[in-house]
Amino acid sequence: MSNIGSYDERIKNFDWSIAEKELGYNNGNVLNIGWYCSDRICQLGKADKMALLWEDSTGREKRYTYNDIRLASNTIGTFLKDLGIGNEDRVCLFMDKIPELYLGFVGILKIGAIAQPLFSAFGDESLYVRLHDARTSAIITQRKHVGKVRKIIDKMPYLKHIIVVDHDGRKPLKEREIAFSLEEAEPVEHLEIFPTTAESASVLHYTSGTTGQPKGVKHVHYSLIAQYLSTRWVLDLQEDDIYWCTADPGWVTGTSYGIIGPWSVGATQCVQDAGFSAEAWYRFIEKRKVTVWYSAPTAIRSLMKAGEDLVRKFDLSSLRHLASVGEPLNAEAVVWSERVFGHPFLDTYWQTETGSIMLTNFPGMKIKPGSMGKPFPGIKATVVDAKTYEPITEPGRVGLIAFRPGWPSMMRAYWNNEATYQGKFKNGWYLSGDRSSIDRDGYFWFTGRDDDVINTGGHLVSPFEVESALLEHEAVAESAVVAKPDEVNMEVVKAFVALKPGFEPDADLELRIMNFIRKKLSPLAMPQEIEYVDSLPKTRSGKIMRRLLHAKEWGEEVGDTSTLEDDE
Amino acid sequence: MEEMKDVILEYVIQEYLEDEDEEITYDTPLISGGIVDSFSMVSLKRFLENKYNISIPDDKATPEAFDTVNKIVVLIKQFIN
Numbered sequence: 001m002s003n004i005g006s007y008d009e010r011i012k013n014f015d016w017s018i019a020e021k022e023l024g025y026n027n028g029n030v031l032n033i034g035w036y037c038s039d040r041i042c043q044l045g046k047a048d049k050m051a052l053l054w055e056d057s058t059g060r061e062k063r064y065t066y067n068d069i070r071l072a073s074n075t076i077g078t079f080l081k082d083l084g085i086g087n088e089d090r091v092c093l094f095m096d097k098i099p100e101l102y103l104g105f106v107g108i109l110k111i112g113a114i115a116q117p118l119f120s121a122f123g124d125e126s127l128y129v130r131l132h133d134a135r136t137s138a139i140i141t142q143r144k145h146v147g148k149v150r151k152i153i154d155k156m157p158y159l160k161h162i163i164v165v166d167h168d169g170r171k172p173l174k175e176r177e178i179a180f181s182l183e184e185a186e187p188v189e190h191l192e193i194f195p196t197t198a199e200s201a202s203v204l205h206y207t208s209g210t211t212g213q214p215k216g217v218k219h220v221h222y223s224l225i226a227q228y229l230s231t232r233w234v235l236d237l238q239e240d241d242i243y244w245c246t247a248d249p250g251w252v253t254g255t256s257y258g259i260i261g262p263w264s265v266g267a268t269q270c271v272q273d274a275g276f277s278a279e280a281w282y283r284f285i286e287k288r289k290v291t292v293w294y295s296a297p298t299a300i301r302s303l304m305k306a307g308e309d310l311v312r313k314f315d316l317s318s319l320r321h322l323a324s325v326g327e328p329l330n331a332e333a334v335v336w337s338e339r340v341f342g343h344p345f346l347d348t349y350w351q352t353e354t355g356s357i358m359l360t361n362f363p364g365m366k367i368k369p370g371s372m373g374k375p376f377p378g379i380k381a382t383v384v385d386a387k388t389y390e391p392i393t394e395p396g397r398v399g400l401i402a403f404r405p406g407w408p409s410m411m412r413a414y415w416n417n418e419a420t421y422q423g424k425f426k427n428g429w430y431l432s433g434d435r436s437s438i439d440r441d442g443y444f445w446f447t448g449r450d451d452d453v454i455n456t457g458g459h460l461v462s463p464f465e466v467e468s469a470l471l472e473h474e475a476v477a478e479s480a481v482v483a484k485p486d487e488v489n490m491e492v493v494k495a496f497v498a499l500k501p502g503f504e505p506d507a508d509l510e511l512r513i514m515n516f517i518r519k520k521l522s523p524l525a526m527p528q529e530i531e532y533v534d535s536l537p538k539t540r541s542g543k544i545m546r547r548l549l550h551a552k553e554w555g556e557e558v559g560d561t562s563t564l565e566d567d568e
Numbered sequence: 569m570e571e572m573k574d575v576i577l578e579y580v581i582q583e584y585l586e587d588e589d590e591e592i593t594y595d596t597p598l599i600s601g602g603i604v605d606s607f608s609m610v611s612l613k614r615f616l617e618n619k620y621n622i623s624i625p626d627d628k629a630t631p632e633a634f635d636t637v638n639k640i641v642v643l644i645k646q647f648i649n
Contacts, residue, residue: 168589273602
C-alpha cells in the first residue's frame with residue numbers, strides 16, 4: 001500500500017495541516033529544518049537508525065546513524081558559530097557529494113544561517129557571480145576546489161572564512177582559510193537550535209534565466225511542509241526503504257529530496273560520490289539494495305544506451321519505486337524502465353522556484369507515458385494564455401504552466417532582485433516559464449520552455465551568461481548561444497561565434513574556446529559545438545536574433561524573416 | 569604507444585584534474601572516478617580527434633570507453649590508419 005493511498009481521495013478536502021500535524025508543528029512555533037532532519041528523528045526513537053550510507057568511486061564507505069547526523073551537524077554548527085557566523089548569514093557549500101556537504105547543510109540551518117549550495121564543477125566566474133550576489137560570509141569547501149576560491153578572493157572582502165574540510169597540512173593555508181576536520185573535531189552533544197520560524201530564510205539556490213545574472217532563489221523553513229509530504233506521497237518513502245537520490249545537492253533536487261525530504265521522514269538514504277557509469281550505478285543498486293530511486297531523464301537515457309544485457313548482470317530486484325525529475329521524461333524511457341526494471345520511472349515536475357514537486361505521476365495512479373501527471377494535492381495548477389494570462393479551459397491547447405501562489409515551499413524572493421521576482425506573477429498566477437497542455441483527464445503534457453534558457457541534462461543554462469563569457473575570450477568578436485537538440489541531454493549548448501581579425505576558425509581554436517568556457521563557467525555551460533560565422537543575424541537596432549538561430553537548429557519554420565528583422 | 573599514453577595523461581592532468589596533489593595513472597578511472605564528467609568528455613573527445621586526426625563516432629565514445637587512459641588508447645587505435 002502506498003503512502004498516498006487514493007489520489008482522488010487525497011485531493012478532496014486537502015489541507016497542508018496534514019503535514020503540520022504529522023511533523024508536530026503548530027503555527028507560530030519554532031520551525032527549523034535542521035532540527036527536523038536530525039534531532040527530531042532521534043527523539044522519535046530512531047537515533048540508531050541508519051541515515052546515510054556513503055561511498056566514493058573507489059568503494060571507500062562511511063555510515064551515519066541519525067544520532068551521528070545530529071552530532072555532526074551540531075559540531076559543524078558550533079564551529080561556524082564560533083567563527084561568528086549567525087542568523088541569515090549566507091554560508092556556501094562548495095563540495096563534491098561528500099558527507100560534509102550533507103551534514104554541513106543541516107548544521108548551517110540549525111544555527112539560523114542560510115545554506116547556499118553551489119555545484120562544485122562551477123568555474124571561478126560562476127562561483128564569483130553567485131557569491132558576490134549573496135555577499136556570502138563563509139564557504140565550506142575541499143582542498144581540490146580552494147584554487148577556484150583563491151582566484152576570486154580579492155574581489156570579495158565580505159567572504160570572511162574559507163573552511164577547508166580535508167586540509168592535510170602538506171601545503172599552508174592562506175589568509176582567511178581555516179581547516180576543519182569533522183573526524184578530528186570533538187563531537188558536540190548540545191547545540192542551541194536557532195529559533196527560526198516558518199518564514200525564516202533557509203536555503204539560497206541559484207538558477208539561470210534568459211537575461212541578466214543568475215537569480216538567487218530564497219526559500220524559507222516552512223518549505224519543509226511540502227517537501228516532507230511530497231517525499232511521503234510521491235517518493236513513497238517508508239520505514240524500511242533504502243533511498244537513492246542521484247542529484248547533486250548543488251542543485252535544488254539534491255537538497256529538497258536529497259537531504260530535507262528523506263531525513264525529515266527518517267528514511268535511510270545512500271549516496272555515491274562518483275561520476276556516471278551505467279555499470280557502477282547498477283552495482284550500487286545491487287550492493288545497497290536500493291528500493292526507491294529518484295533520478296533524471298538524462299541518466300535514464302544513458303542507461304538505455306548502455307543496453308539491457310548490462311542490466312541482466314545485476315540483481316536489481318530490490319527496486320520497488322522509481323521517479324524522475326529535471327526535464328520531461330520521454331514515453332520510451334517510461335516504457336523501457338517498466339520492461340527492464342519491472343517498474344516505470346514516474347515523471348515529476350517542479351523547479352528551483354517551487355521548492356517541491358508540483359505535478360507528478362503518483363504511485364497507484366494510471367500512468368500515461370510522456371505525461372508529467374497531475375497536480376500535487378493542495379497545488380492549484382493550470383495553463384494560461386501567454387497574452388491574457390487567463391486559464392485555458394480547452395483540452396489539448398498549449399499555454400504557460402502556472403500555479404496559484406501560496407504553497408509552503410514557494411520561493412519568497414529572488415535575492416536582491418524584487419523586480420524580476422514580481423515579474424514572475426501575472427493575473428494572480430506564478431508563471432513557470434514552461435509550456436504545456438492539459439488533456440481531458442487532467443494530465444499535463446510538456447511542450448517546451450517559453451524563453452531561451454537551455455535545459456541541458458536537467459540543469460538550466462543562461463545563454464546570456466555563456467555569451468558574456470565568450471566575449472572575454474581573446475578570439476571572439478561576437479557570439480550567440482542557443483539550445484541544440486541532443487538525444488541524451490535533451491538540449492546542449494551550441495555557440496555561434498564570429499572571430500576577431502587575425503584568428504583562424506579552426507578545430508584547435510574551437511577546443512580552446514570550449515575549454516575556456518568549461519573552466520570559467522562550468523562543464524554544463526561549455527558549448528558542445530561551435531559554429532563559426534562571419535556575422536550574426538541582428539535586428540535593426542543590433543540585437544542578436546537568437547530565435548532565428550534556434551529555429552534553424554531545431555528544424556523549425558523560421559517564418560517571415562522580415563518580421564524577425566524588426567525589434568521585438 | 570607510450571607517447572600516446574603520456575600525451576593523453578598529461579592533457580587530462582592539465583585540463584581536468586582539480587586536485588593538484590592527486591596523482592593519476594594510465595588506469596585511474598576518469599569518468600566513473602569523477603575526474604572528467606560526461607559534459608567535459610565532449611572536449612576530451614574533441615582533443616583526441618584533433619590531435620590524432622580521427623573521427624570517433626558518438627556510439628563509440630561511451631563513458632566506459634573513456635574511463636581510463638589505457639582504454640582511450642585502445643579506442644583511438646581503432647581509428648588510426
